[in-house]
Amino acid sequence: MDIRQLSYFVEVARLKSFTKASQTLLVSQPSISKTIKNLEDELGVLMLNRSEKEVELTDAGHLVYEQALHIMQSMKDLSLSIHELVQVKRGKVVMGLMPTVGALLFPQIIVGFKSQYPGIDIQMVEYSAKHLEVQVNDGHIDFGVTVLPVDTGLYGTFSLLKEDLVAIVDSQHWLASKESVDLKELEEELFILFSKEFALYDVVIQACWQAGFEPRVVHMSSMWDLVCEMVASQQGISLIPRSMASRLKHLPIHTAAITSPAMVWELALIYRRNQYLSYASREFIAYIQTHLPNQSL
Numbered sequence: 001m002d003i004r005q006l007s008y009f010v011e012v013a014r015l016k017s018f019t020k021a022s023q024t025l026l027v028s029q030p031s032i033s034k035t036i037k038n039l040e041d042e043l044g045v046l047m048l049n050r051s052e053k054e055v056e057l058t059d060a061g062h063l064v065y066e067q068a069l070h071i072m073q074s075m076k077d078l079s080l081s082i083h084e085l086v087q088v089k090r091g092k093v094v095m096g097l098m099p100t101v102g103a104l105l106f107p108q109i110i111v112g113f114k115s116q117y118p119g120i121d122i123q124m125v126e127y128s129a130k131h132l133e134v135q136v137n138d139g140h141i142d143f144g145v146t147v148l149p150v151d152t153g154l155y156g157t158f159s160l161l162k163e164d165l166v167a168i169v170d171s172q173h174w175l176a177s178k179e180s181v182d183l184k185e186l187e188e189e190l191f192i193l194f195s196k197e198f199a200l201y202d203v204v205i206q207a208c209w210q211a212g213f214e215p216r217v218v219h220m221s222s223m224w225d226l227v228c229e230m231v232a233s234q235q236g237i238s239l240i241p242r243s244m245a246s247r248l249k250h251l252p253i254h255t256a257a258i259t260s261p262a263m264v265w266e267l268a269l270i271y272r273r274n275q276y277l278s279y280a281s282r283e284f285i286a287y288i289q290t291h292l293p294n295q296s297l
Helices: 003-015 020-027 031-043 058-085 101-105 107-117 130-139 199-211 226-233 278-290
Strands: 092-097 120-126 143-147 155-170 190-194 216-219 238-241 251-256 264-274
Touching: 003 020, 003 031, 003 058, 058 238, 092 130, 092 278, 107 120, 107 216, 107 278, 120 143, 120 278, 130 143, 130 155, 130 199, 130 264, 143 199, 155 226, 190 226, 190 238, 199 238, 216 226, 226 238, 226 251, 264 278
Parallel strands: 092 120, 092 143, 190 216
Antiparallel strands: 143 264, 155 238, 155 251, 155 264
């Protein structure tokens, strides 16, 4: 049994005529007759009473006709759904973000995308940078926004934002009167850093090593707000991206640029190479590339 057989049968049953069905289907009458006869043989029942002037449905024919209508409607619905999916009128995107990054880069992007593609559901989940890579690699999320570098053999990337790290100190700190500082000058300071699962932890530790010292880490946290509040409470200093420091005007905190060594924090969108990306995900990535060009702060 196939959809062609059912469509021929439905048209004959609807019009009660092989001749009329042949005209609407643009198929020869013998071909239609043979196809329906094959279907009857396959089902082992007589579906059409051909003895009357008009073709009439048998009891079995009525049953097949009703079921055939449902099947053909399901096929139409499936075709429409696939068309809508390919045309990116519906779908789902699961995007991984590091904490605070969503608020930093994506509110307007998501609003704009949703207005253009209202049928696409966007789900955002938060992970630390290292955990986010694992989620992308394992296929649990479609793509993520994390800190470079990543393994470019595994992941395709494009840069979203590149900026420097700055030192933040409380308003009474000796550095509060300076606009910039060499990282080496902070050797004796107490550091409040983000937890080891954050890529920012590695960036800071490696920069301190490059400057010739091991930082004295007194606190670590996975919460941005807590790190900044502890700095404001004179518990120590921290190094954070400039864009995040600019959001701390409500706290008694001073920001100073790091003159040496250069400390760059680069955000990028990553996706697993050689892994299927849905139409919706590809369209969202393209939208981000168009509406959020590479920035440097």
